[in-house]
């Protein structure tokens with residue numbers, strides 16, 4: 001394993017490690033994530049930003065051309081499902097820099113903090129709940145401190161690996177917001193880079209209600225950057241310091257709240273499985289334990305929630321290659337924010353808010369993780385590759401067609417002018433409808449394997465016959481099945497949206 005990949009994988013980031021080796025997870029999971037991270041760099045999906053400078057900045061990533069396409073397709077799917085196709089939801093786009101008063105009102109200046117412990121040996125900081133493990137999610141600060149003291153001899157530092165790392169010192173709280181100055185540095189207004197996109201929505205909601213004459217129930221959706229000075233960024237795209245969120249704030253009456261919470265949890269689950277192709281066996285719910293609940297315990301079927309949340313919300317966890325961990329959350333924000341921004345129904349009663357909040361980069365990671373099949377040995381079904389190597393091991397990214405960076409790859413079998421002309425003309429026609437790669441390098445077998453690895457659902461091969469009768473061979477990524485069609489038939493299928501099933 002290269003040192004840079006090892007660094008990306010090693011972290012004390014939250015994951016229910018006690019569950020990571022659960023019985024339904026028998027694959028060699030670390031190898032899977034390791035090979036995925038390597039592929040992402042090699043093929044231009046994602047890599048550490050500024051890697052050339054002392055291994056880069058922890059928690060910051062560059063998306064390359066393929067990763068940018070994949071991320072955009074996931075964001076588009078979210079926007080379509082949560083905003084575009086719903087009459088009751090509208091889109092907004094609010095700034096990263098908000099007036100500092102917003103963050104005081106929101107409670108973030110006081111509460112948006114993690115409990116942190118420092119290693120007595122190497123001085124590295126770790127999140128106290130991560131040190132405790134799976135049960136840490138459900139403990140408040142006092143219970144965390146007690147747990148760390150009770151188990152001090154066995155608790156190891158994630159950075160240097162030494163035991164009895166934290167002694168008896170109670171955890172301290174560290175705010176996660178990046179602060180900054182607006183205007184001339186010395187005299188300027190001190191504010192923060194937003195740690196969640198939601199607050200911009202609350203600050204603008206009254207005005208939107210006025211312009212749209214919106215009555216509850218209605219929602220405001222937004223996709224945008226968020227910044228958190230995480231104590232321990234890691235697990236690749238799982239915990240970053242700059243990331244994107246897809247958030248919906250759904251405003252409803254108190255009477256409607258239970259039904260809306262139920263609806264949005266189910267809706268979000270259906271989005272993950274049906275639109276992003278995430279297998280339901282790798283998803284589970286963890287209800288939020290909140291300030292209005294009984295005293296926290298180390299019952300890890302619950303997860304502690306943010307300071308604004310009330311009972312009834314849930315995290316949706318995904319079984320990542322490194323274990324079960326939060327993919328997204330559906331929070332019951334109650335009237336916490338509407339009280340502060342005076343957002344009311346016509347009768348003056350405060351509106352309640354349900355918030356499905358999905359981290360876009362975590363979705364990218366979950367989709368990649370769910371679709372990555374390294375070293376898969378798959379014989380051809382109903383056809384063989386022209387190279388005759390259809391049963392050799394391949395790395396496949398089984399992305400749903402709508403998420404794939406390229407929908408088609410046009411592959412002329414020889415690098416000859418007449419074939420290249422036909423291939424370029426077909427690429428141009430396909431590009432009117434879907435992003436299409438063209439590859440003329442190396443052997444056809446290697447080109448197929450490259451497209452399999454980046455998730456291209458269909459390869460279109462041009463050969464001698466194509467020059468005579470305008471037919472081409474379509475090859476399915478997952479089964480390697482092949483069929484022969486004329487280019488016009490192919491285009492008809494593309495227009496009908498049926499080019500990916502044969």
Ligand code: ATP
Nearest residue numbers: 228230238239240243326327328329357358359362
């Ligand atoms: P965690 O417990 O993992 O720190 P959180 O409960 O603080 O997450 P929320 O504040 O509920 O997360 O944020 C909503 C969503 O934003 C999360 O479910 C996740 O998908 C995403 N998210 C939060 N923090 C990060 C991060 N540092 N990097 C990438 N995505 C993140």
